Amino acid sequence: MSYCLNPNCSKPENPDAAKLCKNCRSKLLLRDRYRALKAIGQGGFGRTLLAVDEDKPSKPRCVIKQFLPPETPLIPSASNRNSKKAAELFEQEAMRLDELGKHPQIPELLAYSIQDNRQYVVQEFIDGQNLAQIVETEGIFTESQIQDLLNSLLPVLHFIHSHNVIHRDIKPANIIRCADQQLVLVDFGAAKIATGTALLKTGTSIGSPEYIAPEQARGKAFFTSDLYSLGVTCLYLLTQVSPFDLFDPGEDTWIWRQYLGNNPVSEELGQILDKMIENATNRRYQTAGEVLKILNPKATINLTIPQINSKPTQPISQSTPRQKQTNNWQCIHTLTGHKNLISCVDFSPNGEVIASASDDKTIKLWRVETAAEITTMSGHTNSVQTVVFSPNGEILASSSQDKNIKFWRMKDGQDICTLTGHTNSVYGLAFSPDGETIASSSWDKTIKIWRVKDGQELRTLTGHINLVYFVAFSPDGEILASSSWDRTIKIWRVKDGKLLRTLTGHTDCVRCIAFSPNGEFLASGSHDNTIKIWWVKDWQEILSITGHSWYVDSIAFSPDGESIASSSNQIIKIWQLKNGEEVCNIPGHTNSVFSVDFSPEGELIASGSSDKTIKIWQNVRV
Numbered sequence: 001m002s003y004c005l006n007p008n009c010s011k012p013e014n015p016d017a018a019k020l021c022k023n024c025r026s027k028l029l030l031r032d033r034y035r036a037l038k039a040i041g042q043g044g045f046g047r048t049l050l051a052v053d054e055d056k057p058s059k060p061r062c063v064i065k066q067f068l069p070p071e072t073p074l075i076p077s078a079s080n081r082n083s084k085k086a087a088e089l090f091e092q093e094a095m096r097l098d099e100l101g102k103h104p105q106i107p108e109l110l111a112y113s114i115q116d117n118r119q120y121v122v123q124e125f126i127d128g129q130n131l132a133q134i135v136e137t138e139g140i141f142t143e144s145q146i147q148d149l150l151n152s153l154l155p156v157l158h159f160i161h162s163h164n165v166i167h168r169d170i171k172p173a174n175i176i177r178c179a180d181q182q183l184v185l186v187d188f189g190a191a192k193i194a195t196g197t198a199l200l201k202t203g204t205s206i207g208s209p210e211y212i213a214p215e216q217a218r219g220k221a222f223f224t225s226d227l228y229s230l231g232v233t234c235l236y237l238l239t240q241v242s243p244f245d246l247f248d249p250g251e252d253t254w255i256w257r258q259y260l261g262n263n264p265v266s267e268e269l270g271q272i273l274d275k276m277i278e279n280a281t282n283r284r285y286q287t288a289g290e291v292l293k294i295l296n297p298k299a300t301i302n303l304t305i306p307q308i309n310s311k312p313t314q315p316i317s318q319s320t321p322r323q324k325q326t327n328n329w330q331c332i333h334t335l336t337g338h339k340n341l342i343s344c345v346d347f348s349p350n351g352e353v354i355a356s357a358s359d360d361k362t363i364k365l366w367r368v369e370t371a372a373e374i375t376t377m378s379g380h381t382n383s384v385q386t387v388v389f390s391p392n393g394e395i396l397a398s399s400s401q402d403k404n405i406k407f408w409r410m411k412d413g414q415d416i417c418t419l420t421g422h423t424n425s426v427y428g429l430a431f432s433p434d435g436e437t438i439a440s441s442s443w444d445k446t447i448k449i450w451r452v453k454d455g456q457e458l459r460t461l462t463g464h465i466n467l468v469y470f471v472a473f474s475p476d477g478e479i480l481a482s483s484s485w486d487r488t489i490k491i492w493r494v495k496d497g498k499l500l501r502t503l504t505g506h507t508d509c510v511r512c513i514a515f516s517p518n519g520e521f522l523a524s525g526s527h528d529n530t531i532k533i534w535w536v537k538d539w540q541e542i543l544s545i546t547g548h549s550w551y552v553d554s555i556a557f558s559p560d561g562e563s564i565a566s567s568s569n570q571i572i573k574i575w576q577l578k579n580g581e582e583v584c585n586i587p588g589h590t591n592s593v594f595s596v597d598f599s600p601e602g603e604l605i606a607s608g609s610s611d612k613t614i615k616i617w618q619n620v621r622v
Contacts, residue, residue: 002028003036003049005115007068012039029054031113034122036064050125053110060125062110067119100163105156105184112466126184131172131237141237143265149175149237150272150295152183153230157288160185161223162591164341164359164610168221170229171211172236210236210243214279224284227291231276238263252279269295328620329574329586329605333371335614337364342608344386344595348410349393351600356614357384363398365413368604368616375413379406385427391435395452399426405440407455417455421448428470432494433477441468447482449494459497463490470512474536475519483510489524491539501539505532512554517561521577525552531566533577545580547573554595559602567593572607572617588615 004012004021011023018028029035033055040063041048049064100106111122135141141149153175160167167188174187213228215221232243239246239259246256254277257270265273272294278284285291340359347354353374354366363384365374382401389396389410396408405419405426424444431438437458440448447461447468466486473480473494480492489503489510508527515522515536522534531552533543548568555566563583564575572586572593591611598605605617 001037003038004028005030005036005049005064005066005118007047007066007118026116030064030115030120030122031111034062034064034111042068051122061127062125063107063123065121065123100160100165100188103156103159105152105182106160106188107184107186126176126178126186128176128178128184130186131175131177131233134177135172135237135240140240140263141234142263143238143269146234146238146265147269147295149183149234150230150291153185154288154292154295156185157223157226157230158292161226161288162610166221166223167226167229168212168216169208170226170233171208172233173208175233213281215281222281224281224286227276227285227288228278231273234273235277238265329572329584329617330620331588331615332618333616335366335371335373335616336612337373337376338362338612338614340383341591341610341612342594342614343384344388345597345606345608345614346387346389347597347599347604347606348389349391349600351604354606354614354616355387355389355396356608357387357398358612359383361400363387363396363408365396366614368599371616377408377413377415379415379418380404382425385425386429388429388431390431390452391433395435397429397431397438399429399440401425403442405429405438405450407452419450419455419457421457421460422446424467427468428482430471430473430480432473433475437494439471439473439480441471441482443467445484447471447480447492449480449497461492461497461499463499463502464488466509469510472513472515472522474515475517479536481513481515481522483513483524485509487526489513489522489534503534503539503541505541505544506530511552514555514557514564516557516577517559521561523555523557523564525555525566527551529568531555531564531575531580533580543580545575547575547582553593556596556598556605558598559600565596565598565605567596567607569593570609572596572605586617588617589613 002014002016002018004014004024004026006021006024006026009021009024009026014021014028021028033053034051035054036049036051038050039047040050046065046067049066051062051064052059053062107126108124110124113120169187174185176184176186178184211229211232213225216225235246235256236243239256241259246254246259248255272291275285276291338356338358338360342356342358344357345354352368354368356364361380361382361384363377367374380400380402384398384400386399387396394410396410398406403422403424403426406415407417408414409416422442422444424442426440426442428441429438436452438450438452445464445467448457449459450457464484464486466484468482468484471480471482478494480494482490487506487509490499491501493500506526506528510524510526512525513522520536522536524532529548529550529552531545532541535542550569552566552568555564557564562577564577566573569592570587570589574583575581576583589607589609589611591609593607593609595608596605603619607615
């Protein structure tokens with residue numbers, strides 16, 4: 001059977017091979033590929049449908065989530081605003097799933113699409129039973145089963161928290177056990193990006209009342225709120241008693257041990273669960289890793305992000321050499337002071353200063369030689385995404401999730417201009433080589449070009465069908481490249497904004513791009529874990545570099561153009577441009593590295609990470 005995607009269709013059932021609904025004539029295939037079979041759930045602002053992927057010979061099952069806002073009233077109201085906000089959250093959920101969904105214990109995002117003015121997310125179908133069903137059919141869990149559950153799910157929580165995401169709805173029904181006994185965490189619809197002071201803001205309570213932490217019930221959520229929910233989930237699985245009945249409000253204490261019956265729990269595990277479900281957040285475990293270490297005191301806990309079983313494109317040249325060269329890059333300074341992840345670092349043209357952008361809404365300037373903080377610049381009202389120096393070093397430009405671009409005067413750090421016009425977060429920035437214009441890329445799917453001297457918007461470039469991550473000018477200033485979540489790179493002529501070429505080949509969103517110093521090559525880094533090199537003369541792909549086991553978040557050419565630095569997960573790698581061979585592997589950060597930049601002389605590399613630090617690395621010649 002084929003099920004109509006039109007939520008207003010009165011007779012949604014259709015024959016298997018139909019292309020149009022026999023009742024309402026709506027298209028039955030999403031993106032001419034995904035066919036819904038039946039509705040399997042509905043609530044809030046959406047419904048869920050079981051589907052098949054007809055583009056693959058095996059026609060594997062998948063899940064379609066459809067956003068269903070209420071009818072828009074003629075007179076704007078709070079419900080109308082809530083509907084618009086819900087639509088934005090639905091799109092953000094797709095972004096979160098794209099970031100997280102290549103973990104083997106999180107459903108993979110297969111597609112995000114808008115069809116007939118409705119939003120859709122297509123996810124991997126997880127075949128199995130959820131733990132609420134399992135405890136009903138198989139009975140209560142034993143201590144060893146709870147230990148196995150914690151050892152399986154705590155690394156998943158560490159993973160999503162390292163990406164600054166709070167799940168906010170952990171409960172038995174959202175944990176699926178597959179046929180191979182692996183546990184999968186599902187339903188990220190309630191998940192929240194935890195950036196800057198967002199953690200401290202009070203909002204709408206989201207989650208299942210029986211399992212959410214007290215602070216979450218009041219509209220605040222922290223990483224430790226997920227640990228609380230996981231702890232309460234364990235109590236339910238041990239007792240099969242509603243968590244409401246496991247807490248005595250009169251005594252303000254948990255009484256779960258009274259319901260264990262003939263299912264004893266050791267004092268060691270009991271103490272762990274007690275600390276996970278403390279009412280006060282400061283008395284709970286603060287991280288998933290902390291719980292794992294207490295749970296496994298004699299084991300060596302490895303919490304690096306696991307290698308993902310992805311399907312990278314076939315490279316033209318295999319980049320992983322049989323023997324790695326000696327790592328000659330040594331950390332000479334670690335800069336601390338930001339209160340949240342560092343999204344971007346940039347060396348000044350003279351190499352004496354580093355600028356850093358952070359989710360804490362600030363920009364900091366650092367003296368390279370002494371590693372001392374020079375100043376902090378505040379003014380953005382949301383996370384700062386990118387900072388970039390003008391070619392003469394007199395201006396620093398910054399972009400933010402507050403939809404604005406700011407210019408800062410370097411001689412005194414003063415905010416001198418704010419550029420407005422984008423309708424969503426501004427992600428990338430690039431000055432033209434002559435410093436007269438600046439290009440910006442936004443989650444509103446556009447690129448804008450602005451005149452620097454007066455902040456006048458000169459041109460808006462449209463063509464990408466999803467958010468645009470980064471922009472880069474060619475060294476001669478005649479070409480602008482843009483990378484997008486739509487998996488493409490677009491090449492634009494600067495003088496008139498004409499689209500010259502669309503580069504395809506990456507199988508996931510293109511996160512970052514950079515031109516070589518001589519302008520002969522363009523490099524791109526993608527969430528398909530690869531770096532591709534394109535020959536500017538004819539825009540053909542000439543090299544595909546593999547070797548990263550996770551998303552490539554940042555790339556930079558060395559000033560001599562002979563090598564490329566890239567960051568992925570906690571690792572920085574250096575590659576030879578001529579053949580794509582890995583020169584060295586640079587570990588040191590304790591969380592994802594989102595930005596790398598070479599100093600003008602090429603002797604230093606700066607890196608910014610979600611571990612809230614900036615590291616300066618020096619190439620020690622031997």
